[in-house]
Amino acid sequence: MTELLRNAWNGWRAYTDPGKLAALLLISLVFLWIYYKRVPRKEFLIYTTVTAVCCIFPVTAAALMLYQTRFYDYEWIWSIVPLTAMVSYGVVLFVTDILKEQTRGDRKKEMAVVLLLLAALALSGSMGAEPWDYAGEQEARRQSEEVLAALKERMAGREICLWAPREILEYARECDGGITLLYGRDMWEPALNAYAYDVYPPELTEVYEWMEGIGEEPVSVRECAETVKETPVNCILLPGAADEETLACFGEVMGLQAEELGSYYLWIR
Secondary structure (H helix, E strand, O other), X not given: OHHHHHHHHHHHHHHHOOOOHHHHHHHHHHHHXXXXXXXXXXXXXXXXXXXXXXXXXXXXXXXXXXXXXXXOOHHHHHHHOOHHHHHHHHHHHHHHHHHHHHHOOOHHHHHHHHHHHHHHHHOOOOOOOOOOOHHHHHHHHHHHHHXXXXXXXXXXXXXXXXXXXXXXXXXXXXXXXXXXXXXXXXXXXXXXXXXXXXXXXXXXXXXXXXXXXXXXXXXXXXXXXXXXXXXXXXXXXXXXXXXXXXXXXXXHHHOOOOEEEOOEEXXXX
């Protein structure tokens, strides 16, 4: 339960960081409650308020996340909130009713306020989700394909069991379904394991965290190399930014000399 509460709170923060439409929703709700008597569809306002509060408050958000199952992330619980409709509803009510009353029919003031509202909406970003960087993804896929093509040529028809940085593993199976990976996409996308009971051994998780430079207590270079040595991996790719100490340690443990492959260092066992 503690983990769910933490995920709910972190999810709310992640949801509001890229875009500010959630903030516009809260502003619209406050505005509509202030002018509650003028709101024609009060049940719509009540429903939106209740669902939004449930999505923000960690305890109820955790309950909603349990209901939708672990297959979906926090952001998906916001599908029960008519966010766009409510923000639009608040803007329309303000422009057609409150604004005319305040400006007393002054068209210039009305146009200025409307333009400011449109600018605020345009600057509020996406629906709390990072925009898809299509060009960046295509470039990453292209670079991965080049490295994997060079690796397959170097292996000369031998089977490949690969351990490499995430940017390579992410597209490896797309490039060649015959490549075996030490771990797959479900290592960094836990939602893919929502209906599975199998989990990676702790030592493989530590190896992944070491490779990506994450984790609170990363293992040492030697421990990582020795763990990989005990696996079926026969191709090891390390980023070109790896320091001399790391390269020397892997070379010593594997008993092999590294060779350059594009912007990576390669060991073939």
